[in-house]
Amino acid sequence: MTTALLDALSIALILAGAFFFVAGTVGLLRLPDLFSRLHALTKADNLGLGLIVLGLMPLAPDPFYAAKMLLLWLLVMVSGATGAHLIAKRALRRDGEDRQ
Amino acid sequence: MPEFLIAMGLVLLMTMATGLIRVVIGPTPSDRMMAAQLLGTSGIGTLLLLAPALGVPALADVALIFALLAAVSVVAFTRRRTGVDSP
Numbered sequence A: 001m002t003t004a005l006l007d008a009l010s011i012a013l014i015l016a017g018a019f020f021f022v023a024g025t026v027g028l029l030r031l032p033d034l035f036s037r038l039h040a041l042t043k044a045d046n047l048g049l050g051l052i053v054l055g056l057m058p059l060a061p062d063p064f065y066a067a068k069m070l071l072l073w074l075l076v077m078v079s080g081a082t083g084a085h086l087i088a089k090r091a092l093r094r095d096g097e098d099r100q
Numbered sequence B: 001m002p003e004f005l006i007a008m009g010l011v012l013l014m015t016m017a018t019g020l021i022r023v024v025i026g027p028t029p030s031d032r033m034m035a036a037q038l039l040g041t042s043g044i045g046t047l048l049l050l051a052p053a054l055g056v057p058a059l060a061d062v063a064l065i066f067a068l069l070a071a072v073s074v075v076a077f078t079r080r081r082t083g084v085d086s087p
Helices: A001-031 A036-058 A063-093 B004-023 B029-054 B059-078
Strands: none
Touching: A001 A036, A001 B004, A001 B029, A036 A063, A036 B029, A063 B029, A063 B059, B004 B029, B029 B059
């Protein structure tokens, strides 16, 4: 009974995570300018991967594996936020090759 | 359950392949870099899904390396300046 419930929970969470990845990709392709595309990308990074990690938690073979996945999510969140800021700042200052 | 995980991994692979369109059409290098970042995150998701599905827990370590390389590549890209670094 508990196993079925946990399986249903992880299936729901992983489906939601995959939805955010699809939404992020569609946003990356369809949105008009660089900054709105950056916005769509960070949604996929943080929320999509976060929901997938949460959904995989009940399937983890031991607590250390679960903690490793949580830390991986944390690393991706920190690096995603830093990278988004760096890309936006570079585009705003126009000190790269971004002149269209 | 493994079948479901592999199917979701395939969905993520498809988003990865679709994101490559943005790498091709650009128009700015920042767009291409963002698409490459999405590719890295989707790759991490796919690896995490495949680890329990195939029974290979070491794939989580591969995902960690992916996350590290994605962070380093974005920082290296944004430190690049025209006129200074270009030949």
